[in-house]
Amino acid sequence: MQRQFQRLRLPAQRFAAVDGRQLDVPDLAMNGIISMEALPRYYLPDEQKLFGTDLTDGAIGCALSHMLIWRDIIRRCTEDGVDPRAPFLVIEDDCQFCPDFSEELLLERLSHVPQDWEIVYLGGQDLLRRQHLYEVGKGARRLYKGFRETTAYLINDAGAKACLEVSVPLFWQIDTHMNDESLREGLRPPQPGSKDHTMHPRGYFLWPGIVAQQREGFPTDVQKVEHD
Numbered sequence: 362m363q364r365q366f367q368r369l370r371l372p373a374q375r376f377a378a379v380d381g382r383q384l385d386v387p388d389l390a391m392n393g394i395i396s397m398e399a400l401p402r403y404y405l406p407d408e409q410k411l412f413g414t415d416l417t418d419g420a421i422g423c424a425l426s427h428m429l430i431w432r433d434i435i436r437r438c439t440e441d442g443v444d445p446r447a448p449f450l451v452i453e454d455d456c457q458f459c460p461d462f463s464e465e466l467l468l469e470r471l472s473h474v475p476q477d478w479e480i481v482y483l484g485g486q487d488l489l490r491r492q493h494l495y496e497v498g499k500g501a502r503r504l505y506k507g508f509r510e511t512t513a514y515l516i517n518d519a520g521a522k523a524c525l526e527v528s529v530p531l532f533w534q535i536d537t538h539m540n541d542e543s544l545r546e547g548l549r550p551p552q553p554g555s556k557d558h559t560m561h562p563r564g565y566f567l568w569p570g571i572v573a574q575q576r577e578g579f580p581t582d583v584q585k586v587e588h589d
Contacts, residue, residue, distance in 0.1 A: 369458065379425040379426045384421060396530035396531060413534060420534045421531070428524075435521050435522060445517065451514055453512050455575045458571070459571045466571060470501075474497070478515075478517075479563040480517075482510070483512070483567055484513060484566075484572035485511075492508070501565055503564070504540055504565055506544075506559065516562075519562070519563075523561050527542075532544065539562070
């Protein structure tokens with residue numbers, strides 16, 4: 362990441378991630394950070410867990426790492442006088458920028474995203490292969506429950522508040538909470554009239570993306586097995 366930042370002349374602030382292996386998960390549940398309902402699935406053997414959804418130690422550490430950054434964004438806007446509309450770029454440490462990535466490219470792609478955005482993913486996976494149904498502009502799609510990954514995203518104060526609100530208590534991996542409104546309260550029957558696209562936070566993603574997740578040499582500690 363340091364080499365990429367140097368090449369792009371992109372200043373960055375490093376946040377130390379939370380190590381999920383060092384956490385007292387039952388205590389987090391007792392304090393309302395993790396849902397009590399999530400514990401039985403957390404304790405399942407890996408082979409019985411749902412890939413990309415059920416909590417693992419790494420998934421909990423990843424979620425808390427993002428939550429700490431969202432809290433810092435809210436603090437900066439509340440206490441330090443930062444404009445609440447200011448975009449914050451959050452990048453995980455296995456992010457690979459596309460070869461022609463630049464601030465100019467990012468701003469050009471962002472210009473096609475509706476201005477009401479609260480979070481914009483710069484890349485990720487369209488797991489349900491329905492991104493084409495959510496086009497809102499050139500290379501921009503409305504966020505929906507089939508989109509996953511938190512490799513890199515832009516977020517503002519409203520987005521940080523919304524993401525915190527919908528992610529506590531934690532039932533599933535963090536990007537499920539951020540994107541899939543139908544699963545935020547655990548396994549429940551779908552609500553009448555519920556929609557696939559995400560309204561809270563008001564989210565979008567770039568398609569095709571301008572970042573990718575590095576997988577070679579970066580084994581996952583979030584999923585139960587390696588990605589395909």
